[in-house]
Ligand SMILES: Cc1cc2nc3c(=O)[nH]c(=O)nc-3n(C[C@H](O)[C@H](O)[C@H](O)COP(=O)(O)OP(=O)(O)OC[C@H]3O[C@@H](n4cnc5c(N)ncnc54)[C@H](O)[C@@H]3O)c2cc1C
């Protein structure tokens with residue numbers, strides 16, 4: 006717990022985005038996480054991505070569960086709508102909110118405990134529905150908030166702070182997502198800000214469920230020798246598979262990519278996600294090759310980047326004919342079918 | 356890129372924008388902290404060691420530090436550095452016991468100093484305590500140079516000036532008033548071991564336009580006129596006065612005219628305001644006194660009737676100004692006559708040395724400025740040194756002081772037979788300010804207060820006496836607030852690369868985003884881009900760390916926008932960042948021989 010507050014200072018030369026806001030306008034309250042926690046880096050990456058995309062903070066809904074990771078949503082986007090829900094229930098809450106109002110940009114933040122233990126059922130169904138949201142899973146291999154018990158993402162052989170060795174196989178959220186139909190699956194590391202910000206931009210602009218599994222070290226309970234989720238271990242073994250970045254419709258694609266290695270994916274808004282493959286044989290739009298890439302990995306290597314993308318899957322709103330108009334903007338008269346209509350509707354179910 | 360060499364004393368010195376901009380390198384944040392602790396005497400002595408005249412400069416310094424002040428990058432106005440200097444001077448205790456004294460045994464060397472301005476006084480201040488026998492020759496009846504004869508007493512009271520000159524005179528310096536030096540050649544023959552020329556740039560420029568010589572009585576040269584007023588030879592002026600020129604002299608002339616009874620005073624400028632040479636605050640103060648500032652009027656001639664000045668003819672100018680504010684073209688679009696009773700010409704000063712004979716061995720350039728070495732201040736004649744306005748033309752008091760310090764080192768070396776080039780280099784000491792987990796020995800929290808406004812004596816009252824000081828000084832509340840505005844730029848962020856675990860905590864906490872961890876490349880532009888800042892003002896350096904242990908990337912810091920808030924160091928889980936006070940040691944004549952090596956004190 007820190008004893009100080011970060012002052013809100015706008016330096017005169019601070020760059021502004023298209024809607025006239027500075028990066029600081031995307032900040033939230035001061036973080037109370039341990040100094041050095043990976044989750045704070047994720048917060049910073051999210052704030053930067055929202056700033057760069059010039060998204061209006063009050064047009065965002067930020068939802069989370071319980072855990073240190075789930076506290077992230079307080080630390081950015083002060084003006085956004087948001088809720089800390091019950092442990093593991095973030096996906097269901099977000100799904101419901103989306104049903105009532107599709108006009109907001111949704112992002113959920115969860116942890117490996119929140120998502121892969123108590124909340125695993127919720128998460129799977131949100132992916133299956135292809136709910137249009139960014140889902141950031143801050144993965145540290147432990148239950149940080151409750152002082153460091155192994156979570157379901159802990160690797161076999163990883164050693165806890167007090168010496169216990171984990172024997173159970175880990176659940177890989179990316180493999181899980183692939184198997185149940187998530188349409189955007191990525192992995193990153195809190196220590197690679199550049200990659201993470203770009204993936205977040207792409208994930209936010211992707212229409213459908215975008216999962217980013219972010220290795221995010223817990224400095225207090227899982228950053229020691231023998232841990233496979235420490236800074237040292239992750240820096241040593243993480244490797245880049247596919248770069249991805251979102252380029253808005255009007256912007257020119259500045260970076261010169263090698264043809265063959267680059268792969269533009271045009272999105273519904275006319276913007277593009279540009280993929281740059283470091284392994285030219287890898288095809289991130291091929292689900293089975295993605296699956297084998299991440300499951301048949303016998304090295305300790307942590308493949309990062311955009312692992313899989315399918316922009317053609319219909320999202321939850323399309324599948325269910327959800328109105329673009331938020332429910333709260335539909336007049337009561339229109340929203341309430343009236344007694345006679347209700348009777349007709351009920352008749353159709355008999 | 357190569358890691359930054361933070362042992363180079365200039366590296367951290369440059370980060371302290373005010374100190375770096377001050378010609379005498381006054382350690383501003385140090386004295387501001389002393390004031391914050393109520394140690395006015397300490398603050399005064401800290402100032403005096405660098406700038407010799409804190410009471411004088413706390414009122415009338417040109418303040419090159421303020422436009423440079425870091426605070427100006429996050430807020431409209433810089434820290435009131437100059438006002439705080441005055442606070443130290445006004446509230447100090449008796450400081451005589453702490454001043455250097457004349458030693459009981461002199462070293463037998465005699466130094467002559469020509470002119471009793473700030474330059475000569477600084478040389479004497481530095482040399483007398485080392486045992487030099489210093490004699491200052493002054494042609495006027497009172498000491499102080501232009502500080503006495505030209506800077507009006509309503510800006511700089513005589514008591515303040517005399518107090519600080521007396522500290523130096525009391526070191527056993529001989530002051531010979533009413534003693535003009537009329538011949539350099541004879542002075543050279545008087546057996547002095549060294550001569551310092553601090554005679555200023557005493558010649559006011561004239562304006563040779565039609566009608567100029569028809570009424571000599573009502574057309575005045577600004578600096579001469581101010582001197583006549585200061586010495587009470589002139590006590591009156593006409594009702595309508597025109598001041599030609601827009602520098603600081605013009606501002607003193609217009610305000611002095613009002614105090615001598617002028618009813619309407621106009622300052623006439625040839626160009627728009629952005630081209631004015633006067634400091635903003637001087638123009639503001641003049642306007643507060645209802646002086647009219649008129650722009651785009653170029654003088655064409657003096658109009659007289661029967662040998663009496665009645666007005667001046669001007670061309671009204673139109674300027675073609677480009678986006679960067681440069682004048683591309685100017686043309687006259689009309690002519691106008693403005694009636695007046697007196698005109699004061701305040702269009703600049705020149706050097707003049709009628710008393711230095713051509714064959715005295717001192718060479719001058721085509722503008723009559725002596726050829727003086729920029730580091731040693733020695734002229735082309737060995738043992739003769741120049742400083743202040745006499746050396747490179749008119750500047751200001753704080754430059755005169757710095758020239759004085761440097762000339763004193765040279766004279767000391769000259770008299771000891773040491774090469775003038777052998778000067779003790781600047782040094783830096785770094786001392787951690789860490790006292791506990793989140794505790795530092797300086798107040799690191801950011802204070803949002805805006806610059807305190809200096810109160811002025813009310814308009815009616817201030818004209819009752821010619822020497823009524825206009826600025827009243829800061830109140831206790833104002834002092835307490837203003838000191839907190841200083842960001843303590845000398846408390847440096849010191850990085851210990853091997854300790855860093857690349858967790859980004861410092862980067863995320865930094866309120867101005869001036870840190871980044873990035874791949875090392877030789878291209879500074881790419882590295883600058885990684886600092887999430889579009890617009891890098893290039894007047895400050897980038898800090899580049901050694902390579903970090905996990906990824907071989909580097910920690911980079913943009914020194915330009917750091918606020919020295921210490922949050923990076925508070926947040927770092929491994930204490931890889933520390934906030935260390937950087938004490939820059941700049942040697943004067945008295946410490947040329949002391950051993951002082953740059954070091955880090957933990
Ligand atoms: C109107 C006006 C206002 C100013 N306001 C400010 C201000 O607010 N802040 C600021 O920092 N600067 C100001 N300045 C500039 C500043 O006063 C000078 O830069 C500074 O005083 C120069 O110091 P100096 O020691 O070189 O010489 P000076 O102060 O010019 O002193 C030279 C002395 O030498 C004497 N002298 C000259 N020839 C001889 C001789 N042959 N024999 C004996 N004595 C001789 C002169 O009488 C004079 O007393 C102002 C200048 C003017 C004209």
Ligand SMILES: Cc1ncc(C[n+]2csc(CCOP(=O)(O)OP(=O)(O)O)c2C)c(N)n1
Nearest residue numbers: 072073074092116117118119147148149150
């Ligand atoms: C219903 C319920 N069960 C258990 C808990 C206790 N609990 C709080 S946080 C947490 C695990 C959090 O782990 P993770 O999601 O990985 O977050 P981290 O703190 O590691 O970021 C648990 C089990 C709870 N708050 N609510």
Ligand code: SF4
Nearest residue numbers: 373424425841842844
């Ligand atoms: S903030 Fe303080 S230390 Fe920094 S430049 Fe301004 S006066 Fe100097």
Ligand code: SF4
Nearest residue numbers: 865917918920921923
């Ligand atoms: S002291 Fe540290 S946190 Fe504060 S502005 Fe400077 S680099 Fe940023």
Ligand code: SF4
Nearest residue numbers: 855856858859861927
């Ligand atoms: S907070 Fe400390 S350990 Fe973390 S990146 Fe910054 S300097 Fe390195």
Ligand SMILES: [Mg+2]
Nearest residue numbers: 116117145147
């Ligand atoms: Mg966890």
